[in-house]
Amino acid sequence: MHISIIGGGIGGLTAALALLRQGFDVDVYEQAPELREVGAGVQVSANGTRVLFALGLENEIMSVASEAGGKEIRLWNTGQTWKLFDLGPLSVARYGFPYVTIHRNDLHQVLAAGVRRIKPDAIKLSKRCVAMEQRPDGATLAFADGASVRTDIVVGADGVHSKIRECLFGPDDPKFTGIVAWRGVIPAERLPKHLLRPVATNWIGPGGHAIHYLLRRGELMNYVSVVERSDWQVESWSVAGTVEECLADYPGWHEDVHTLIKSIDTPYKWALMLRPPMDVWSRGRATLLGDACHPTLPFLAQGAVMAIEDGFVLGRAFAAHREDYAQAFASYEAARNGRTSKIVRGAEANLGRFHNAALKDPCLAEAYVTSEWDEAKVKERYEWLCTYDATSVAMDGKRVA
Ligand SMILES: Cc1cc2nc3c(=O)[nH]c(=O)nc-3n(C[C@H](O)[C@H](O)[C@H](O)COP(=O)(O)OP(=O)(O)OC[C@H]3O[C@@H](n4cnc5c(N)ncnc54)[C@H](O)[C@@H]3O)c2cc1C
Numbered sequence: 493m494h495i496s497i498i499g500g501g502i503g504g505l506t507a508a509l510a511l512l513r514q515g516f517d518v519d520v521y522e523q524a525p526e527l528r529e530v531g532a533g534v535q536v537s538a539n540g541t542r543v544l545f546a547l548g549l550e551n552e553i554m555s556v557a558s559e560a561g562g563k564e565i566r567l568w569n570t571g572q573t574w575k576l577f578d579l580g581p582l583s584v585a586r587y588g589f590p591y592v593t594i595h596r597n598d599l600h601q602v603l604a605a606g607v608r609r610i611k612p613d614a615i616k617l618s619k620r621c622v623a624m625e626q627r628p629d630g631a632t633l634a635f636a637d638g639a640s641v642r643t644d645i646v647v648g649a650d651g652v653h654s655k656i657r658e659c660l661f662g663p664d665d666p667k668f669t670g671i672v673a674w675r676g677v678i679p680a681e682r683l684p685k686h687l688l689r690p691v692a693t694n695w696i697g698p699g700g701h702a703i704h705y706l707l708r709r710g711e712l713m714n715y716v717s718v719v720e721r722s723d724w725q726v727e728s729w730s731v732a733g734t735v736e737e738c739l740a741d742y743p744g745w746h747e748d749v750h751t752l753i754k755s756i757d758t759p760y761k762w763a764l765m766l767r768p769p770m771d772v773w774s775r776g777r778a779t780l781l782g783d784a785c786h787p788t789l790p791f792l793a794q795g796a797v798m799a800i801e802d803g804f805v806l807g808r809a810f811a812a813h814r815e816d817y818a819q820a821f822a823s824y825e826a827a828r829n830g831r832t833s834k835i836v837r838g839a840e841a842n843l844g845r846f847h848n849a850a851l852k853d854p855c856l857a858e859a860y861v862t863s864e865w866d867e868a869k870v871k872e873r874y875e876w877l878c879t880y881d882a883t884s885v886a887m888d889g890k891r892v893a
Pocket residue numbers: 498499500501502503504521522523524533534535536619620621622649650651652653654655673675716781782783784788790793794795796797798799
């Protein structure tokens with residue numbers, strides 16, 4: 493069986509590696525001329541490192557990642573700090589795997605090297621898929637360079653603007669959230685020492701929040717912030733803004749936040765869109781994974797981790813149903829759809845929490861944070877994310893939340 497994956501992002505490469513390890517013949521078609529991720533970091537919680545380690549990537553991941561010692565909340569104006577939870581050795585003790593923060597490009601390179609070790613020419617670059625046609629006995633993919641490929645199975649791992657999703661289910665209808673996100677990566681040596689603790693920090697304020705954490709063994713700081721504003725509605729990862737514009741979005745915020753923003757060379761901005769979770773991801777000989785089928789707001793830090801889990805579970809589903817792709821798709825969706833929908837809704841719910849109007853007044857904020865980030869509530873919101881095990885979830889077609 494020949495499997496064609498459209499999109500060589502984090503999800504597509506994880507799926508390729510998982511399927512190659514199960515003995516399938518796989519090619520990845522990526523539109524970019526070189527395999528390079530835009531500068532930004534991702535947090536990979538224990539449910540994600542569990543998968544990466546199962547793919548044999550433990551040493552390479554740990555050599556380029558930072559390990560978060562914990563998470564904390566800080567108030568936008570006073571800088572008052574609350575511990576959210578401990579990570580570091582506790583993540584390993586509790587879930588068996590570490591919570592890492594990693595540069596997207598580092599993660600990407602580790603995954604690509606894993607794929608190429610098994611099939612050196614599996615990743616085809618400058619291959620933008622423009623159309624897909626299905627027949628009962630296979631599918632044909634057409635590319636912008638005029639080439640076409642016949643294949644048995646198609647996996648659309650082509651991100652939020654997925655062409656494969658459009659071919660299967662028609663155009664989507666995203667709704668603008670009224671929120672713009674900023675991001676940048678900062679060399680650690682530009683920052684004061686007190687900002688370099690290995691803790692993932694979430695500044696919360698009325699109408700906005702900001703997150704920062706270390707990457708690449710502490711050599712870099714990742715900065716992401718969001719703000720409620722309606723004058724920018726371009727959903728792209730590569731549109732540059734300016735430091736001045738970013739600063740202007742956070743008037744009155746703590747000087748630590750301003751120090752971070754001023755240390756970024758080029759901040760990038762994009763509009764956050766909402767898309768309701770899809771009930772069905774597969775049709776005929778094609779399926780979807782990652783942002784192509786469950787794009788999420790980034791407020792649970794699970795988008796890339798979901799794509800990683802999807803890729804691994806897809807590999808297991810095909811291994812369990814080698815002769816029956818329809819059954820493989822059914823098992824894959826059953827193991828993934830309920831969980832990913834719940835994550836998408838949970839991330840949306842965090843928006844009201846992070847930007848709450850009560851945070852304006854430090855006296856009200858104290859009571860609000862103590863109540864909303866109460867230990868039991870935090871456990872309920874986060875524990876189930878980390879305990880899910882993509883390496884052992886049943887492949888029997890029963891829906892898992
Ligand atoms: C502000 C922000 C912060 C985030 N933080 C986190 C975090 O901390 N933790 C986390 O887990 N997630 C995080 N995410 C989410 C995460 O980045 C995405 O969910 C993840 O990148 C999805 O992976 P993917 O492989 O599905 O899609 P992508 O990474 O978008 O990859 C899609 C690939 O397909 C290629 N492609 C697209 N169209 C075509 C085509 N027609 N033909 C060929 N190739 C094509 C693209 O070039 C790209 O390489 C964050 C997202 C945002 C916006």
